[in-house]
Amino acid sequence: MDISVLIPTYNRAALLKKSLEALFEQSIKNFEIIIIDDGSTDTTKEIVKKMASEQKKLIEKAIILRYFKQKNTGQGNARNFGIKHAQGDICLLIGDDIIGTQKFLEEHVKLHKKHHKENVAVLGRIEWHPDIKITPFMKWITNGSCILGKYGGHQFAFEKLEGKKEADYRFFYTSNISLKTSLLKKNPFDSDFQKYGWEDIELGYRLTKKMKLKIYYNPEALAFHYHPMNEKSLKPRMRQIAQSGFIIQKKYPELHAIPSRKKKFIFWLISNPLALSIFSIARKLLPLKKMSAYYYYALSKKYYLEGLKSHKEPLKNVTS
Numbered sequence: 001m002d003i004s005v006l007i008p009t010y011n012r013a014a015l016l017k018k019s020l021e022a023l024f025e026q027s028i029k030n031f032e033i034i035i036i037d038d039g040s041t042d043t044t045k046e047i048v049k050k051m052a053s054e055q056k057k058l059i060e061k062a063i064i065l066r067y068f069k070q071k072n073t074g075q076g077n078a079r080n081f082g083i084k085h086a087q088g089d090i091c092l093l094i095g096d097d098i099i100g101t102q103k104f105l106e107e108h109v110k111l112h113k114k115h116h117k118e119n120v121a122v123l124g125r126i127e128w129h130p131d132i133k134i135t136p137f138m139k140w141i142t143n144g145s146c147i148l149g150k151y152g153g154h155q156f157a158f159e160k161l162e163g164k165k166e167a168d169y170r171f172f173y174t175s176n177i178s179l180k181t182s183l184l185k186k187n188p189f190d191s192d193f194q195k196y197g198w199e200d201i202e203l204g205y206r207l208t209k210k211m212k213l214k215i216y217y218n219p220e221a222l223a224f225h226y227h228p229m230n231e232k233s234l235k236p237r238m239r240q241i242a243q244s245g246f247i248i249q250k251k252y253p254e255l256h257a258i259p260s261r262k263k264k265f266i267f268w269l270i271s272n273p274l275a276l277s278i279f280s281i282a283r284k285l286l287p288l289k290k291m292s293a294y295y296y297y298a299l300s301k302k303y304y305l306e307g308l309k310s311h312k313e314p315l316k317n318v319t320s
Contacts, residue, residue, distance in 0.1 A: 001030055002109045004088035008036045008078035009096035013044045016096040018226055024057045026105045032064035034082045039072030076189035076199040083184045092178040097227040099129055107221035108178045118183050119211040123167050124176035124221030125158055132228050136292040141229060146293040167215045172204025176223050197241035198248045235303045242307025271302035
């Protein structure tokens with residue numbers, strides 16, 4: 001078996017169904033899909049069972065659909081559970097809101113066969129699903145270069161990879177990345193990260209340091225992100241990123257995950273109430289499309305600083 005597709009999920013049964021339907025239409029045969037239900041309370045289990053019993057293509061294409069349920073302990077731990085049970089030579093890590101194109105898996109497998117060494121990862125491309133309306137906020141959050149060509153949103157930054165064949169650990173996006181299963185079994189996700197943020201980057205950095213990981217970028221391994229997002233989602237995300245940053249700062253101080261006093265002051269300058277008001281007014285009055293990006297960037301730093309301040313308890317039992 002070439003590939004195992006690992007999908008952690010939590011209370012998103014409808015989205016998971018769309019993701020599975022796309023996987024059933026893949027151009028290759030003989031692969032497995034592992035669903036790790038991270039403590040869902042919705043109809044996730046029932047939908048997976050129904051799809052497993054009704055889909056003739058599971059038999060026609062020799063697709064094995066496996067379902068596991070565990071207590072809610074976060075995506076990293078859910079993926080580790082799936083990795084333990086994976087039988088394919090390659091593990092593809094995606095989210096429950098990722099809709100693969102028809103040659104999605106084929107493109108991952110193709111590049112792994114070309115680069116057969118164990119320390120190889122293949123990063124696919126992610127775009128917003130064509131069925132959803134893309135807002136200025138969604139454009140910002142998936143563009144890491146929209147401000148001064150260097151700064152921007154924190155979700156993805158695929159624009160930085162245009163024309164490139166390789167990426168570094170900062171692009172270790174677990175929404176669409178595949179690695180040799182043997183490598184992941186020996187180097188699982190760090191269980192210290194139980195909140196959103198940094199668990200993927202930590203693994204990418206650790207594998208780079210320890211195994212000299214090479215990440216090959218294949219934009220043809222395309223998948224769509226079916227997850228409309230709005231400004232309300234920014235506050236909890238940025239706060240959790242800040243809080244998880246203390247863990248990676250303890251493990252890898254050279255990454256400077258927690259900003260210096262000077263950088264914190266700069267973040268405050270652009271995100272204090274007066275500055276935010278100016279950005280908010282400017283994006284409504286000025287014709288420049290980038291003004292919305294400046295506003296969202298400043299707002300993200302406001303919530304990020306709040307997350308840093310909310311971290312009062314010292315870290316305990318954090319291991320490298």
